[in-house]
Structure formats: C-alpha cells, structure tokens
Amino acid sequence: MPALCRDCFRVLEDAPCKCGGRVVRHAELFSLCLAHIDCDAFYASVEKRDRPELASRPVIVGGGTRGVVAAACYVARMAGVRSAMPMFKARRLCPDAEVIAPDFRKYAAVARDIRERMFRLTPLVEVLSIDEAALDLAGTDALHAAPPAVVLARFAAEVEREVGVTVSVGLARNRLLAKLAAGSDKPRGFSVLGAEAAQYLAPRPVRLLPGIGPAGAARLEAMGITTLGQLQALDARTARARLGEEGPVLVARARGEDSRVVRPGREAKSVSAETTFAHDLCGREELEAVLWRLCEKVARRLTENEVAAAGVTLKLRSASFATRTRAARLATPTLLPERLFEAGCRLLAPAADGTAYRLIGIGADPLAPGTEADPPDLADPSLTRRVAAQRAVDALRSRFGEGAVVRGRGLPRGSTS
Amino acid sequence: MKLKADRATLLKALAHVQSVVERRNTIPILANVMLAVRDGRLTLTATDMEIAIVEEVAATTSRNGACTAPAATLYEIVRKLPEGVEVELDHGGGDAPLVLRAGRYSTSLVALPIDDFPAMTAGALPHKFSLKADTLRGLIDRTRFAISGEETRYYLNGIYLHATESGGERVLRAVATDGHRLARVEEKLPEGAGGMPGVIVPRKTVGELRKLLDEVSGAVEIALSDTRIQFHADAVTLTSKLIDGSFPEYERVIPQGNDKVLRVGKKDFAEAVARVSAISSERSRPVKLSLSHDLLVLSASSPDQGTASEELDGNQVTYNATPLEIGFQARYLNDITDQIAEQVEFRFSDGTAPTVVQDAGDDRALYVLMPMRV
Numbered sequence: 070m071p072a073l074c075r076d077c078f079r080v081l082e083d084a085p086c087k088c089g090g091r092v093v094r095h096a097e098l099f100s101l102c103l104a105h106i107d108c109d110a111f112y113a114s115v116e117k118r119d120r121p122e123l124a125s126r127p128v129i130v131g132g133g134t135r136g137v138v139a140a141a142c143y144v145a146r147m148a149g150v151r152s153a154m155p156m157f158k159a160r161r162l163c164p165d166a167e168v169i170a171p172d173f174r175k176y177a178a179v180a181r182d183i184r185e186r187m188f189r190l191t192p193l194v195e196v197l198s199i200d201e202a203a204l205d206l207a208g209t210d211a212l213h214a215a216p217p218a219v220v221l222a223r224f225a226a227e228v229e230r231e232v233g234v235t236v237s238v239g240l241a242r243n244r245l246l247a248k249l250a251a252g253s254d255k256p257r258g259f260s261v262l263g264a265e266a267a268q269y270l271a272p273r274p275v276r277l278l279p280g281i282g283p284a285g286a287a288r289l290e291a292m293g294i295t296t297l298g299q300l301q302a303l304d305a306r307t308a309r310a311r312l313g314e315e316g317p318v319l320v321a322r323a324r325g326e327d328s329r330v331v332r333p334g335r336e337a338k339s340v341s342a343e344t345t346f347a348h349d350l351c352g353r354e355e356l357e358a359v360l361w362r363l364c365e366k367v368a369r370r371l372t373e374n375e376v377a378a379a380g381v382t383l384k385l386r387s388a389s390f391a392t393r394t395r396a397a398r399l400a401t402p403t404l405l406p407e408r409l410f411e412a413g414c415r416l417l418a419p420a421a422d423g424t425a426y427r428l429i430g431i432g433a434d435p436l437a438p439g440t441e442a443d444p445p446d447l448a449d450p451s452l453t454r455r456v457a458a459q460r461a462v463d464a465l466r467s468r469f470g471e472g473a474v475v476r477g478r479g480l481p482r483g484s485t486s
Numbered sequence: 487m488k489l490k491a492d493r494a495t496l497l498k499a500l501a502h503v504q505s506v507v508e509r510r511n512t513i514p515i516l517a518n519v520m521l522a523v524r525d526g527r528l529t530l531t532a533t534d535m536e537i538a539i540v541e542e543v544a545a546t547t548s549r550n551g552a553c554t555a556p557a558a559t560l561y562e563i564v565r566k567l568p569e570g571v572e573v574e575l576d577h578g579g580g581d582a583p584l585v586l587r588a589g590r591y592s593t594s595l596v597a598l599p600i601d602d603f604p605a606m607t608a609g610a611l612p613h614k615f616s617l618k619a620d621t622l623r624g625l626i627d628r629t630r631f632a633i634s635g636e637e638t639r640y641y642l643n644g645i646y647l648h649a650t651e652s653g654g655e656r657v658l659r660a661v662a663t664d665g666h667r668l669a670r671v672e673e674k675l676p677e678g679a680g681g682m683p684g685v686i687v688p689r690k691t692v693g694e695l696r697k698l699l700d701e702v703s704g705a706v707e708i709a710l711s712d713t714r715i716q717f718h719a720d721a722v723t724l725t726s727k728l729i730d731g732s733f734p735e736y737e738r739v740i741p742q743g744n745d746k747v748l749r750v751g752k753k754d755f756a757e758a759v760a761r762v763s764a765i766s767s768e769r770s771r772p773v774k775l776s777l778s779h780d781l782l783v784l785s786a787s788s789p790d791q792g793t794a795s796e797e798l799d800g801n802q803v804t805y806n807a808t809p810l811e812i813g814f815q816a817r818y819l820n821d822i823t824d825q826i827a828e829q830v831e832f833r834f835s836d837g838t839a840p841t842v843v844q845d846a847g848d849d850r851a852l853y854v855l856m857p858m859r860v
Contacts, residue, residue, distance in 0.1 A: 400636050400665065415638065447840065447854060448634065448642050448665040450738040 071098040075222045075259050097263035098240075099216040102206040103331070105239040105247035106224075108183065109256035111200035112140035115179050116169050118233035127166040131156050136345045139171050143256055155390075182232055190220055195331045203244050205331040222259060229257075241266070245327035248279060266325035271298030278322050297323040340374065341382070342366040343430025349388045353421035356429055360413050361406070361478050363431045368406040371433055372463060377402035377442035378433030381409055383416040386428035393420060401444055402437035405459055406476075409433065487523040487551030488576045491543065493588070496573055497564050499541045502722060503532035504557040506539045506694055515602045518554035521575065521584075522600075523547045528575075531603075532557055537691050537726045538606035553577040553597040555584045563593060608716055608725045611709035615678035617658075619702040619719065625660040626696050628671045628851045631821040633689050634664035641731030645692055648684030649675055656680065661736055667818050668736060668854040683712050686729035691715070698722055740854055741840050744833035746807035748777060749846055750798060752830050756823040758796045762786045763816035765794040772813030772858040777805050777834075786816070812837045813860030822853045 072081040076090025080099075086092055095101075108114065112130040117123050127145035131138040138159045141150040148163035159166070180199045187194045190213070193205035206217035213220045221238045229235050237258035239250030246262040249270075254260040262269060270277070275297055276286045286295075292311060294300060300308075300323035308316030321327075342363045350356055360383075371377055382396040395416040403409065413431045446452045462474045503519050511517050520531040528545040531538065564573065567588045576585040577597060584597040617625075626645070634642035646661040656675040661668065687695075695717055699706070707718040710728075717724045763773050766788035776783040782803045785795035812834060822843050823830055829846035837860075843853040 397638075400638070412638070445840070445856060446665040447668045447736070447739045447856060448639060448663045448734050450735055 070094050070096055073098060073218055073222060075225070078219055078222055078226075080219070091259070093218070093222075093259050093261060095261035095263060097242075098218050098261055101240050101242055101261065101263060102209075102217040103241055103243055103247045104204045104206060104217065104221055105241075105244065105251040106187065106202050106204065106221075107237050107239075107248075107251045107255070108180075108200035109235045109237055110140050110142045110146070111180075111234065112171060112176050113142035113145070114234040115176055117142060119175075123167055127163050129156075129159055129163070129166045129168050130171050131159065131168060132170055132345065141166075179232060179234065183228055183234075183236075186224065186228065186232075190224060193331045193333050195333055203247065203331045218261075225257075225259065243325075243327040244329050244331065245279070245322060246325050249277065262325070267301060270323060270325055271296065271301060273297050275300060275323075278319075280322070281319075339382070339432045339434035339436065340367055340370045340376065340378070341384075341430055341432025341434070342370070343384060343428060345386075345428045346426070349425040349427050350429075351421075351423055351425045353417070356417060356421055356426065357410075357414055359429055360417060360431060361410055361476075363429065364406040364409040364413060365476070365479065367409060367431055367433055368404055368459075369463070369466075371404050371436075371439070375439040376433075376436040377404050377439050378409060379435050379437040380433070381412040381416065382432040382434050383413050383420075384428070384430035384432070385417075385420055385426050388425040388427050390427075392428075395420070396434070401446070402441045404439065404442040405455060407455070408443070410478075487521065487547075487553060487579075488549040488574070489523050489528055489545040489547040490572055490574045491528060491545040493564060493567050493569065493571050493573050495543050495545075497561075499528075499530050499543050500557070500561040500564055502541055502698060503530045503539050504561040505697065506532045506534055506537050507557040508534045509558070515554060515598050515604070517556055517558065518598055518603065519557040519560060520552065520554045520600055520603045521577075522552035524550050533604060533606050534690075535604060535606065536688065537694060537724065539694065540723045540725075542721045551577060551579055552600045553579075553584055554600055554603050555595045555597050559595065560586075567591065606725060608709075608714045609711060611711050611714060611716055613679065613682040613711070614707070614709045615676040615682075616705045616707050617673075617676055619699050619704060619706055621673050622706050623696070623699050625658075625671050625673060626692055626699070628825045629660045629662040629669040630689075630692050630696070631824075632662040632664055632667050632669040632853075633692070634662075635689075636664065639665075641686060641729055641733055644686040644688045644729045646684060646686050646733040646736075649679050649682050661733070663734070663736060663854075666815070666856050667822070668739065669822075669851070670736070670740070670853070671851045673850065682710060684733065685710055685712075685715060686731060686733055687715060688726060688729050691724070691726035695724055698724065739840065740852070741833075741835055741842055744835045744839075744842050746777075746805075746810060746834040748782065748803060748805045748832040748834070750782060750803045750830050750832075752823050752826045752828055754798055754802045755830055756820060758784050758798060759816050759819050759823070762794045762796050765791050767791070770815060772860050773816045773819065774811060774813045774860045776809075776811050777807075778809040780805055807834075810834055810837060811860065812841065813858045814841075814855055815858060818855055822855065825851065 072092050072094040074081060074086035074088060074090045074092050077088040079086055113128045116128055116130060127148060128142040129138055129145050129150060130140040136156050138150060138152050138154045140152055145163050145166050150159045150163050184196060187202055187204060191204055191206050191209050195203045197203060210216055218240060225236050225238055235257045237251050237255045239247040239260050241247040241250050241262040246266050250260040250262040274295060275281050275289050300320055303320050305317045308320045312319055344359060379402045380396060380398040382394055384394045386392045397412055397416055399412060443452060443456050465473045507517055516534060522529040526547050527542055529542050531540045571588045574587040583594040586593045629645050636642060642664060648659055650657060650659050652672055657672040658675050658679055659672045661670045702719040709716045713728055715726055715728055759773055762784045763786050765786050774785045780800035780803060782798040783795055787793040826845040827847060831844045831846040833842040838857060841855045843855055845851055
C-alpha cells in the first residue's frame, strides 16, 4: 500500500520510515487531490506561539466572564471546554485555564500568511473561514514535481515551522470527505478517505455530517435514524417522503457523495460585529447605544473590504440564552453606519419589549460590491453630503486613530466633553 | 330592508366599492359592503380602515333598513346575472340572511350586523376646492408611476400634494419619487386651496380614485384636513387617511444648471428604447444613450443574449452640446415618455448626474431621472 512519511516526505513501500516519523498509508494516497486544511485550535495556538511559557497549560481565548469561548487549546479541551461555550461554564470546567482576550487583528494577520502559502500550492483555494480552506490540487503534480499528498505534508510542516501553528489535513475525492477526514485526526493530523468512505461513515452518528445539528439529529432520531448507515440505506423516493426536499441530498452526503467544486476567491458572505454585555440590558436606548458602536465597526470593516451591505441582520440573545435573528433588505447597498443603524433600530424596535438581553450583534448580509454603495438618491437630498462626511471621518481615523473623530451619537449619554 | 334595482346600476356601484375591500383580511366584517336603504336610495359603503368609499344609487325601496354582506361574493353574483334583469335585495333584519332574487335565480347570503361595521369618520375638512376630472387625471397619471413601494420610507408611498409658487404663479403641485426618478406636475391653484397643508395621498387611494375618474367628466370636489382627504364626484365619495410623514425637500434634487439639451420625437424615441431594450429580459439593465452633434445612438447589451443598437439622426433629434454617454433603465424612460405628447426634451449635465426630462410643449410637468452606470 502506498505510504508517505510526513516528517521526511519519503515515499515508502508500506514500511516504517527510517527517520522514525509519522507514516500515512492509503491505497489512493497518491491519486487523491482534494484537500481540506483546518488550523488546530487556531486562536489558542497563535497565543501559545507568542507565549511559549503557556505551551503545556490550558489556554482559552474568549472575553470576560460573560462572553463565550472563541477557542480552547487541546489541553483545555481535555477538561471539557469547547468553543462557543459560555465563559462561566468554561471557567468552571477548567479553573486553572489561562484566559486570554482575543486579538482578532493578530489572528487575521496569521490567517493571511497561511492563506498566501496555500495559494502557492494551487490557485483553487476556497477560504471557508479564518482558519479553514478547501484546496483542489488536481493537475499540480508536474508543477510541484510531487503528488498532492507530498505537497500537503510539506505544507503542514512548513506552516508549523515558519508560522508556528499546526494544521490538520484531510485528503479525499471530494470536499465533504476531505473536511470529515481533516476533522477525524486532530491536531497535527493527516487523514485520507478514499473508496472506503461509505463503509467508514456507516457506523458513525448522523451528527458527524456538516449541516446536521442537534435539532436535525433529534428529528432523525425520532424516525429511528441515528447512524449514517441507516441514512445510506434509504432510496431517493423514501428519503424525500420521510425527510422532505432535502432528503436525497442528505442521503448522498451520508454515502460520502458531494459534487461541490472548489471556487476560489469566494469572498465573505457577511460582515458582522456583536458584543456580550457586562450586565444584561433591556432598555431600547441602551441597546441602541451599543448597536450604534457595532454599526460603526461593521461599516469600517465593509469599507476596508471594499464591500457594501445590501441587507442587515440583527442578532439578539436573551438572558435565558434564547437567540433571535431578524433580517431586512436595504433599498440600496450602503457603507454608512447611520443607514445600518436605522435598519438595525427598525429590527430592534419590536424586540425591545422589556426582555433582558445579554448579547446584541449586527451583520451586513448579503453583501454587494463596494462601488454600488449609497447611490445618489432623489428622495434623500442629504445623502451625498453624508457619504462625503463619512469619507472624511474615515480618512481622519485612518490617520489619527479610531478616537480622532467621534460622532455625537457615539458619546456616552449625559457627557459634556 | 327591501329594494329593487336594475342589474347595471347595482353592478357599477358594487364594482366601485368592492375594489376598496381587502381580499386578504383578518377582520371578517371588512370584507363586507354595507347596504343601507332609505326612501328611494340605496347607499353602499366599504372600507379597509384606511379608505372608505360611499356610493348612492337610486332604487325602488319598499322597506328601509341596513345590513352588510360579503362584497366580493355579492359583486361576482351580480356580475353573472343576465343583463337587464331587475335585482331584488331583501333582508329581514337582525341575524337574517340577505336574500337576492333575480328572475328565477335566488341566493341567500350570510349577513353580518351593521353594528360591527367600522365607521370611518372624516372629521372637519377645512380646505375645500374643486378640480376638473381631466386636470386631476393629469396630476395623477404624470406622477403615480414614480411612487415608491419601499415600505421603510413610507412617506414616499404616495403623491405629495401641496400649494406653492412657481414662476410667480400660485400652483397646486403633485410630486412623487422613489429615489430613482421624480415626477413633479403643477396646475393653476384652484380657489380654496391656498391655505391647504402639504399632504401625502397613499398609493392605494390614488389607484382607487383614478379608477373612479375614468367615469367622471365634470368636476371633482376635494376637501382635506391634516389627516384626511375626501374626493366627491357624481354619486361617489372617497375618504382616505393621509400618510403621516414629511415628504423630502425635493426641490434640492432638481438640477438647475443642466445645459446639454436633447430634443427628440416621443414616438421615435420610445419605440427605439423598446426595440433596443428587448435584447435583455433583465429589467434593470440600462439603455445607453450616446450623444453627439444631432446624433443619438441607443444601445443595450445582455451578457447572455447579445447586443442591440439604433441610431436617431438629425432628422429626428437635435443636440448641439459636447458628446455625452449616459445610461437609464428602459422602463423608467418609457414611464416618462408615456406621459409626453410629441417632443421630449432632455437636459443633461454629465453621465452621472441627475437628468431633467420635460414635454417640450408643456412645462407643467417635470421629471428627474438618475442615470445608471454603463
């Protein structure tokens, strides 16, 4: 069976490597070319890189006592800490964890560095999130003078050595299997899924499939379906009858089939900002004050990314952890914080009914090209001037810092200075 | 109540009132028309709580009284009755059904008591004036296409009617805009309108009024307050709430210095726009106007379907300014040219600035159009 040493990149004939390194074996190792690369506990790994003394300690990246876990290192995960878990729960599970406030700018810079390295392997890189990407390496053998498996092993070693964080690689015949493979052997993993995929998936729980969450799993379980094997056994008609429109797609996924191609350069679908309050808020004015700051943040990120908001999504999480989102389209795309704010306030108004909230967020979704933002509007004579004013504010802030200009709306209530 | 009326009279009145009734309705009584009989007159009333319409027709009445019945059903039944037949409506009062007889046909409709029927009161309407039906039609037709459907800017969902001054003359002005185009039409200020507040007449009211105006030839009496407007013509009274909001300061967006003037025959231009834009099924794709001395080239393209262009030369256009390229949505151009009799006058500034369009032979109407990127 073809085999490869992941540490010295030697192609082997099924024997352990002389260097004593980690060996990956698979019948299709040198013919598969779709890869999924996922950074391991990304934010936590970046922090550990910058503070080597934390290497063997549990590290949680997240905010305050009220926020959620943005990332937990593998040591913290052993204590049961998971990302998106409320911070108080994480602290209870792992009281000696080093909690670090997230520094998203730093993570974005590291992610950019890794992404640039990916594009040296193939132009077909689809960025899925800050720490995840799908790569299609078909036809790159000649360019790299090596099959994709070798190229990927070298890449993982290079990132570890030069960037200082570890990645897990999944290699398979399609995107779904590559993602599942990458997730199956974390951290520092290299996993291959070939023709045995359906067999491999059959005994596994339905939750393994991306897109089946707790609710979906509960629905399937109510029908007596708990493993992917049970889904695989359904024919298209039964699937549709029992699981609805999405049934046949679900069955195909359970069998490890996926026809999605890697689309490079796909940009972010939304830009958003959210915050968890130190104390629950319920007053409309208080919520709006926070919303305004978030709108300014989103507007700035939109401008930086040269995109505009064609719609707005408001997210609220109540003190009892019920999350509601409400969305609206905008008449024309915008980059102006006040237009985001107006739309956000309209969405907020019916929800500001005295309920206590712990989190508010606003997102621009869907996005439109930045060049289409805020076209002159015959019904809004002041728009052109407001666009010009915002550009001036942006210019001042980029030169003198965020606090150089503060809109009156952004000042604390009752402040006079 | 009991009455007899001929089918045609009843049908016409029902057609008017049933159109105000909302089809999808959570309050059952709002789907009904109120029928009230009193001494030789039948009064029909319908409302959606925003608009109320009242129409009076002559009938042979034998018992006074009132009831309400489903407007759409009643209209459908009467419409299907043979022409020329006499219709009898009979309601015994209380919870009794409304019985309709015509020839050998009879039907019994569930009626709801009139006590539950909402009354829309107009209150005091201090400003009263009268307009010729023709004039009112002109004000509506030349502005309504620009009314916005955008819910969040509710104050754009109607025609802004107000008294103002234009070229030293007192005028009554109608304005509508959706942000992409603006239509402004004015008529000599009628007597009594001098002190009227600026009001925004909702889109649905404009639509209902316009339908009624098709059958009116004389004058329309208009009365209004800050919150209500009432139109009365022939035997019909239409009362409507007004949109509570302030209309934008539209004068600021009307360009004053546009000096590149194109004149073109309405028919030549409209037909060329229609032919050229037929290449694209996507309505929002622009038609490009390329202008040079006495030459207008219209062109459009669609990524999937191809390209089209048409030239209008010195026989059809006059243009003496510097060459210009500008794009507009075809439908927006046609909406405007539909309202122009013979010669269209465009006044451009440049390819990205608002353009003024007018009927070269009539300066009472003015349109402003935002260009699209081409």
